[in-house]
Amino acid sequence: MAGTEAAAFFGFPKIDLFIAYGLCVVLGLTAVETLIGLVLEIYRPRVKGQAARLLYESRLIGLLGQPGGLITTAAQALDYQFGFKVSETWVFKFLKEAMLLIILLQLGALFLSTMFVIIEPNEQGLLEHFGRPAGARAVLEPGFHFKWPWPIDIVYRYQTRQIQSFIVGEVPDPDLDKDRTVLWTRPHFKSKEGEGSEMPGMLVASRGQIARTDTNEKAVPANLLTVSIPFQYQITNLLAWVYNHANSDELLQELANREVVRYLVNVDMENIMSSGRLAAAEEIRRRVQARANEAKLGVNIIFAGLQDIHPPLGNKRTPVAAAFEQVVSAVQQKQTNHLYALAYAAEKIPSAQAEATHTLAQARNAAVTKVALAEAEAARFANQITAYEASPSVYTQRLRLDTLARSLEPVRKYVLTATNTQDILILNLEEKIRPDLLGGVIAPEETKSATTNK
Known part of the structure; x- marks a missing residue:
């Protein structure tokens, strides 16, 4: 209790928690030792006159209770377990005499290993000498460095090359990070x-x-x-x-x-x-x-x-986010409709202007055509008067024939041949004759009767 209070006074308030963890570990090891001792006791060779060791007697507890007899306790445990004097062998005697030296060598190697430090590529090291920055060598860059052993020099690592957040x-x-x-x-x-x-x-x-709806504020x-x-x-x-x-x-x-x-x-x-x-x-x-x-x-x-x-x-009664989303959707729909109207106007106005331009051009062309035709008719009429005055009968007959030719041009024509004449029909085959002209020849009735009698 006094130790934990002193540790809390010096800035280590969780020392009692660590002690509790340590006691739990000791109890766990004791339980494991008892279980292993039970198994080994079953297969241990029996020697006459040797007293059996109590199963619940823990060597670990005995070792912690008598730290001075560490080697003796280990020798007794080995002798008891193997059934012969392991403590009288030369290996055990050598280890017993050199144990302190071996422990000191291991502690020395561990102490000297604190003289070397490796700083990772994404780090920088802060070197403190007796708790203060080590002057020009206070900041260690990535790589291999030498220093005085602990606790003279202590290095603290910081990820200065890495982006932190x-x-x-x-x-x-974090469970929703996969959602896109x-x-x-x-x-x-x-x-x-x-x-x-x-x-x-x-x-x-x-x-x-x-303005609020319930008050004027x-x-x-x-x-x-x-x-x-x-x-x-x-x-x-x-x-x-x-x-x-x-x-x-x-x-x-x-x-x-x-x-x-x-x-x-x-x-x-x-x-x-x-x-x-x-x-x-x-x-x-x-x-x-x-x-x-x-x-x-x-x-x-x-x-x-x-x-x-x-x-x-928000909550079920007042879904704030959902209401705001509806407002945003309405604003976006309004902008969409406005842009659609602008697009429709941009499409229809040029089309209407082009249609109006086309109509005006057609009207101008029709006006020019009408004027030209009227002028041509007037000129033709003047020429007709001159031709009529020169030869009224010829002009009248020619005009009649021209009118007849124009009126009969689209009409289908039939050629009738007589049997009591020797007329010769001459057809101009230089131009292509329509199929209806060739297929429309009808023979007279007399010719049909003569052909039938034959």
Whole structure:
């Protein structure tokens, strides 16, 4: 009891817990020894006149109770177990005489091995000489190094070449890391003791005030957001990281948490959740870096992420995230409809303009054609008057024949031959004759009757 109190006074409050663990180990070893002794007692050779050893008599307890008789106790145990005087052999006598020297040599080798230290590639070592930095050799780079043996020189290892991280806000559930899609309406953070799956979140400013329905008062222009912001950093000055503060890791997390809270209460919620997210992440990283430099932590803040920031989940009665998701969906649908209308206008307006241009061009062409035809008709009429005055009968007969030719041109024609004449039909075969012209020849009735009589 006095030992544990003294250990707690010197900064080791858990020494009683370690002693309890040690006693449990001793009891476990005693039980194993008893079980092994039972098995060995069954197969031990029996010697006349030798008293049997009690089964529950523990050699381990006896050894701890009489540390001075360690070799004697071991010799008695060997003699009893093997049935002959093992303690009288030269090997046992040599070990008995040189045991202290062997133990001292082993302790010396262990003591000298503390003079060598190997620093891994992703680490830096902090060398302390009698509890203080070892001057120019205080920071050891990766590789093999020599030092004074322990406890004169002590080396502490720090992963300065490795990117380290911590999270401000909610801690993601590691069981959901395999999910590629994270929904606002489903819990995806680790549950804390005595709390729900998600905390209420952090205060974030709002652009405008909303009037309450039950009173005439206006609500506070602030909202709650569930925030999980990962930070990544690297130790750049090991001496500053270790000696400027007692716990630099916790201090850095507290500084980051304070700057996140300060930033969120001065930024608009809609802006930080939409187009301003990247700018906000960079601003938070810059602020945390500035506070770390002021505290002389010796770290470089590499990254701050705002990917997981959204309205709180709420409960069954008030599903906050689901309601916010519906509002966002409605806004997106409104923008979609607006863009669809713009696309429809962009398609129809040029098409209408092209149609109007085409119609105007056709009207102009029709006007030009009508005018040209009218002018041609007028000129033809003047020429007809001149031709008629020159020869009225010829002009009239020719006009009649032209009219007859034009009117009979599309009409189907039939050629009738007479039997009492010797007329010769001459057909001009230079031009292609239509099939209906060749297939439409009809013989007279007399020819048909003569052919039938024959």
